[in-house]
Amino acid sequence: MADAFERSFTELGETGAAFSVYHKGDLVVDLWGGVADPDTGRRWQADTLQLIFSGTKGLATACVLLLVERGVLDLDASAARYWPEFAAAGKGAVTVGDILSHQSRLPGVRQPVTDDDLLDHDIMAKLLAEQPPETDARAGFIYHALTWGWLVDELVRRVDGRTVGAFFADEFARPLELDVWIGLPDDQHDRASTMLAAPGFLLDAQPASNDPLAVLTHNPLVVPDSPDLWNSPKFRRAGLAAVGAFATARSMARFYACLAAGGSLDGVRVLQASTVELGRRERRQGISPLWGSPMAYGAGFELATAAQVFGPAADAFGHAGAGGSRHGAWPDRQVAFSYAMNEARAEYPDRRPRGLLTALHEAVADRPAGGRPSVA
Template sequence: MDIHGHTAPGFDAVAEVFGRNFKEHEEAGAAFAAYRDGELIVDLWGGTADPDSGRPYTTDTLQLVFSGAKGLTAACVLLLVERGLLDLDTPAAHYWPEFATAGKAGITVAEIMSHQARLPGIQAPFSEAEFLDPRHMAGLLAAQAPSDDPRAGFMYHALTYGWLAGELIHRVDGRSVGALFADEFAGPLGLDVWLGLPDAEHHRAATTLAGPGVLAPPPDDDPLRVLTRNPLAAPDAPALWNSAAFRRAEVPAVGAHVTARSMAGFYACLARGGELDGVRVMKEATVELGRRELRCGTEPLWGSPMAYGAGFELQTELGLFGPAPDAFGHAGAWGSRHGAWPGSRVGFSYAMNRTRAVWPDRRPLDLLAALHDALN
């Protein structure tokens, strides 16, 4: 397997681990990038973006990163908090009056951002076309009562997080999540990061592959299945993941397409307090607000320790984001990892097209361990 790209002096071990992932961990196509204090110190890619055509995975390949999108949506919400358009401690219904129905009048913006809204899944039926319409899905949530399942108060809102946050953004700003991110972050920072991929860019998108166990749903009578209905994990989900309709849609919790280099650049900006290459997109205090812990505990879907700030996942003993204790960011389902180590002023991103239902997934963890060792 040919590995492409470069590492700064002292970071050769990161490239060795990246290559080993292809030999030992069934990697198909992937990229890993990291910045330190604004300098690109790791930029690696290799493998195949599309197995049918043999198209190679390049530095410009756009990868669906599933819940890596949540960190982008979080930044958009935080920017509107900075501008005084949203307040984390205010009930969401203040900005979105229809949300007050069915016992939700007291649910705050902070509770939505930290997966405490008790709305982990959509209970009403919906079509695939409706699933790809964020305003429609937000309307379903506005009419839905919070779950009375005792586990729902700290259950990962895999899809609903994005529709809830996205509707708040639309109500106070008028733009969609994708448009706001493009205007306020991707454009100023020159990022190849998309929430809603234009048709003209679809040719760069990798084909996302389902590894063993990824599409094995819980039994029909499992309460967790009822709570969290997720078409992205259905047996025929890869056809949806790789469809033109899904790529162009804005699904703010799970629909981002990125290059690893640009996603690392986004988190490099946050690691530096909201500034990169002389361009400031957010105040340092706003980044710190996003890192402030709002809830921690055992997440009932996985039985694992999790901690959340205002939309970002925070480091716990689980070590999702490598060895750095101050890490934050967001993982993507079945492998991808994106985040910042503020103490080292490092931003990183690992993106890949073969999903794997394994824990721990050594692919990102070994890369982050090698990166941390090289830094220290």
């Protein structure tokens, strides 16, 4: 694993990154290196925090699943049962499960918004509650890059009173001792790396045509000055439930190690095993109508597809982050992993996580399930 990680730097030009693996509840790989801030030369440290973009969705998913377990939310119930205003403009039949699996037909916000609007949850939730669902047939299965977070966060707030960030901190981060923040406190900002956009990333992220749906789904955080926003104190504080978490790879791997073990780790149970399985149960799979790539979702988690975003394991689940990060688990092998980096790339498939996860799979593939992998 160390050799594979080193190749990311020597052969693939990695800037700064960390990669961690848990096996059977033990931390067996913990690697970091490179530069956290190219402007100052600050090196990546063991406790460097990294923006993981949509890796945040896996954390928010766990929050919803815990509320389902407690009987507060029902995946098959109308979202309007908990958020009455959401029924406006013909959305009364949209279920909580539809929202989690990117089937709410709200892949973008129609009204023009500013950066400050994007970081104001109340504004964005109100706009989405008022907005009609898209009638384009393709909209029923398009990745809701940002809107997913405002929808999920509002559901959590309506039934619990806490934000997703506060809920995760109380119910998962503190009990499991995770260095994970959805809404980074000011006194932690100096630990965060500087997020970079590789040449071509911002250009490739623009809508490729005048297709109205493609334009609508364009992530408004990916514009020419995006890195300025990503690295700003106001973005770090905002705690966007879709794309705003900061974490160490070590802690993200620990989070998924808990899920891979059925929701309990080191004597601390945060979810029932049946609840984890509910989250992994496939709710939708197919080919993205805009990207042409395979997509499969449970109740919020991304699932294994032919694209092998989470490595070769057929039972893989987790969530990837824009630009390359990968966070997930292979339950049959009791393996959990996280790759976090500070240079976002448009390369698909990204050779950095692909190489790491391929090497990891080779390390455990020939060992009986439950055996200890030969990594350290």
